[in-house]
Amino acid sequence: MSRRAFVAGTLGLAGGSLVSGCGGKASSSSDEVTFLNWDTLKGTPLEKAIRAWEKKSGTKVVVQPTPTADYDTKMRTLLAGGQPPDIMRINDDFVRGFSARGALLDLNKYIRKDKLDVTAYAKESFEFARQPNGQHTAWVLGYQPRLMFYNVDAFKEANVELPPTTWTMDGWKWDDFADRAKKLTVPGKRWGALVYYDTGYEQTFTINHGSPTGIFSDDGTKFTLAGSTESEALQWATDLTCKEKAQPPWSQLQQDGIDNQLFAQGKVAMYFATFGAVPYLRSTIKDFTWDVAPPPGDVQQRTESSVIVFTIPKAAKNPDKAWELLKFLASEEGGKILLEGGQFTPINNAVAAQLGAGDKSPAHLNLFGVAAKHLTAPNQTKNTLGARDLYRPALDDAYNCEKPVRDVLTGVKAQVEKALQG
């Protein structure tokens, strides 16, 4: 081979690889749907439901699992590059912002075309996707209400009255809760309660204390968490540590998932967590009985729910098929399959009503279904993440018992409200 031919060949290969390295395709052909998710689906009920729809529709679903840490970056990159998948899971905090930027498809036309009976779905969760302009830009498959998980054996051992097994605050108000937490605390061995680790407590406990809006105002422009009623609620939860010594210090909670671990190890007797904790607890706890109860009530008794939400990007190549899949997953047929996962309540009310523990803990799993009638959710804003990144670090000082909650929240209120402008 001459040197010239070698050079030409090398350049051809290099150029080819350079060109082919650009523009990886995320789009789909007309007979397949691309599905971006932050969990691996292998062996999960969601995969089972997707395969069931594949069989039914004759359309192939190409799943693109992406590790959680990189998910938001990849999602933004795909949207920015104009090559988004047909369906993508989306952090519920991003829905309002992405909708405002016109990145998400309005599903109203499909809902109307198919004459969907929306009363078949859990109202608050279904309405979550409705934007101020009336567009319906996301699709909720299910929701994960938060309940109080408790160690039944610890209660019996400490001779403390068990929490209620129905949605009631009779004998289950904040004072009752704090009193039990203190009785359940064994210094050096077990904490009575853990409330302030799960960030859903912010909305739940402020609303239950009488706040009309919780963290943000209805229009998403005001930081109402800094109000006196709201600060009182957060201070009450903080005082379980700082005054009552019945809750782990903040310094010992600086690791993801530590709340689940502490409960599973028997080091915390009661903790506030989402439905999503159930599979982990079922597979981990072997040596004690545990159950769930509603959160303790005050002025009212509601709970925040996280939503499992998917969306069809505006630039999706196959939106019609994508809609068909989403519709199936929210149907009774699809919901029944998802119910097997035991980690969220399917949005379909008929399916949610079938929630039952069977022979596994928690005995009162049905309360996750009952929670659908008692939900609250933080009002959406243009920049929820930006706001959180300002006020949550500030709260560290309160959680470390160095400053009152009210002081730290009023200190950052102006900055947070500026961030809420987007």
Place this chain on the structure above:
Amino acid sequence: MARRRTNLTGWLFISPIVVGVVAFQFFPILVSMAASLTKWDGISPPEFVGLSNFTDIFTDDPLFYTTLWNTTYFTLASIPLTVGIGFLLAVLCAQRVRGVSFFRTAFFAPYVTNVVAIGFVWFWFFHPSDGVVNGLLQQVGIHGPEWLSSSTWAMPAVILVSVWQGVGYPMIILLAGLQGIPEMLYESAKIDGASSFARVRYVTLPLLTPHFLFLLITQFISSFQVFGLIYVMTKGGPGHSTSVYIYNLYENAFAYGKMGYACALAWILFAVIASVTYAQWKLQNRWVFYA
């Protein structure tokens, strides 16, 4: 003619790299410069806003000065410690004793270890009640601080880990420098009656100043861009006490979708690093000795 052909052949061979550098480095730099003048979320079309991102950063960003100060604190504390300890280790590792290769490897190993693994392990070491660090302090009767959950102690903890991880690099550079110093200079100094300290002061240190200059420049650039350890160990907390410049930039770009703003932050960082590096380069005449 033949020379021109040779040149052309050379250019042809390096052209894939040139194309790569232009496409994946120069072009993104230009895009970033243009994006810094826009309001752009990475999804919808960018909107030209002139210099308002820059004015917002200086006048309206609650975290800009905090993160700049935290980064400066990290840099000013970690560089002297890393280079100073690196020098001491280099002197030790320059000794001709049995087993010295093992120590050279051991001191250098953290430098080439994944930052996520290091951050995670040290995160546990610093656990206030179950951590190794407070456990050891307890042994000598000291009640250790809360470390990563204390606004006062979180940054020193991160600096400690950074020094532990980074000390191998200056050690290797300075070890190479030490081995390049001719033995006869020490012998001459000895004959002239110089003590051990005087030999270090008047022979070793002056001849290592070029290496120190190199280390100061490279360590400053890397310290000012610290991100991995912070991301793994503290996420900028508690209460923004460890929130550094790049972490703020990352949050603006990927958490809040403010790409244009993040690009402006990046260019300010570039200006800071370039200015300090230029100053370091210019000031070398006052203290760097080239043999």
